[in-house]
Every structure is written in C-alpha cells, then in structure tokens.
Amino acid sequence: MTKIKCPICNSLQTENLFSVKDRFKISNQDFSLIKCPDCEINFTFPILDQEEIKKFYPKVYSWKKEYKTPGCFTNFFRKLEERYVYHLLMYDTKCLLETIKERGEILDIGCGIGSRLEIFREMGFKKFSGIEPSDEAIYAKQIKKLPVKKESLNECNFQENSFNIITLYHVFEHLQDPISSLKIIKKVLKPKGWLVLQIPNFGSYQAKFFKNKWFALDAPRHYFHYAPKTISQILLQNNFEVKKIDQNTNFLHPVYWVLSSFLFLDPQSIWGKEEKGQSKIFYRILWIFFTLLSIPLAKLENFLGKGGNMTIYAINKK
8 A cells, every 4th residue: 555645744654544524525535534653743635735625615614694594593593603603702812812911913814704803803903914715805804894815825925024923713724734834924923923823632532532523623624633742843843932732622612522423513514504594493402502511521621631622822933
C-alpha cells in the first residue's frame, strides 16, 4: 500500500486511523483520517483543492434574518437561537479580553456574516474588520454594513504590521496550508501582537470516545485535526510564543456531544430545510433537550481540562 506523505513534515511514515463520511452527505465518498507519528499531526485525506472543496459547503451555512420561517413557533425558536449564539460569542470575547487586556485593531479571519464583529463593536473595539472568502462576506458588508472584505487570507493585501490582534474562530482547521497561512498572519500582525485560534480539540475525551463519528472531524471541510501538543509545535516552529491554551468549553455549548450522538439535529441541516419552508419544531425541541442534558458532560470535561474546543493565545515573536 502506498504511503501518504504528511503535508506538514513530509514524513512517509503515516498511518490510516479510520474512514470518515461527509456529514452533509453531499458525496458518498470516503475520506481517511491519517496520523503522522513523526510530527503527530492528524489530517483528512485526500486534501481537496480550493475548487473541489466548494461543492462540500451547503447553500445555507449560516442563518440570516431575511430567511422566512415557517410559522410563529419556528420564529420563536429562532429568537431563542439568536440569544444563544449571542451568549456564546460574548463569552468568547470576554475570555479574549481577560487574557489580552487590550482593544487594539483586530482582524477576524473567516468572519462569516460578521456576527463576531458586531460583538467586538459592542465590547468597545474601535477598529475591527474581517475577511471571508464566501458570499457570506457580501451579506456582512451590504446588509450589516460591516468592514468585511470578500477574499481569502492568500488574497488579502493588508500592509505589514497592521493589526494588534488576529482571530480565527473555527477557521484554522479549514486552512489547506496552515504553515503558509501563519506566514501571512505573521507579516500583517504587529510585533508582540496576539494570534487567537479556536479549534476543535482532537486530544479531548469526546474525540477519543466518538472516533470517526466525532462531529468536529467534519471531513472534508476540516483539513487538519489538532491536539494541544501539535498546535503548540506548529506555532513555535513559526516563531509564535504560546501564552495560553484554554481547553474549557463554554458549559452551555456541548455541541459536539449532542451532534456526534444525534447527527440529525445538525442546525445547518435544519436551517436549510426551514429556509425551504419546512417546519422542524420537533428537532429544535430535541436540540434544546439534549443540549441541556449534555451540560454535565461539558462541565466534567472542563474539570478534567480536555474540553472539545480549545482556544490558543499566542504572541508574534517577530
């Protein structure tokens, strides 16, 4: 059997852990989860190029207020969902400020429809902006009137030393070439500036428990799967100093526990069906029920220091 070369360290001593299916069922193709014993990175194979990966993103990737909801009950649950998401984004930003303790110029890479930028503004950031390669950027700019550019990190033309803080919340695992991306980030980030990454924690107990059923694998959209050690090594090798790795997940956000157990409750699939006029009230009630039921699991994994998400705070040692 032909060995698969590690895209990070070029080792040929890789091993196939298991196969993974696309949760959206856009394709029946099997993807492999490969581990490199040399640098210890895990990655999805095959690694699709930028054109190929586009077809694996569903039409409704984020909910927009302009979508019509089928009935007043669905609209009620949508309002609850909006407050829930607001709470989660606010929690992330408060954690960021507790660690960084400054409100310099901030760039959110992969900002989607700009919901996090709205939180930055509410929390006192005077200079904030985002980049997003998908059409979500058009919505953020034209409808929400936010300073967002529709471009990828490779296309951005920011001047050197432009930002005090650069954030990638659940974006870094979507980057096909993380090393090249870090070089671009390093260039536009000021010396001693902060890089904040929030990514699924492949070293978590839930990742080990669910294995190929773990929702956060999200093949093929997630190219790489990081544990605290592997992400620390990659950042160190690219001259970033890791100051903190927070493996605590907001206890109201046990999303991977719920969705790894009950994939049919995936909110993005529900949004897509609701946007077409289908009522999914029963699914929404189940989502709330199982989320509340999973809170003790989220608290336990936080107590043990291995939550399903991790947030990395690193300084640019330029």
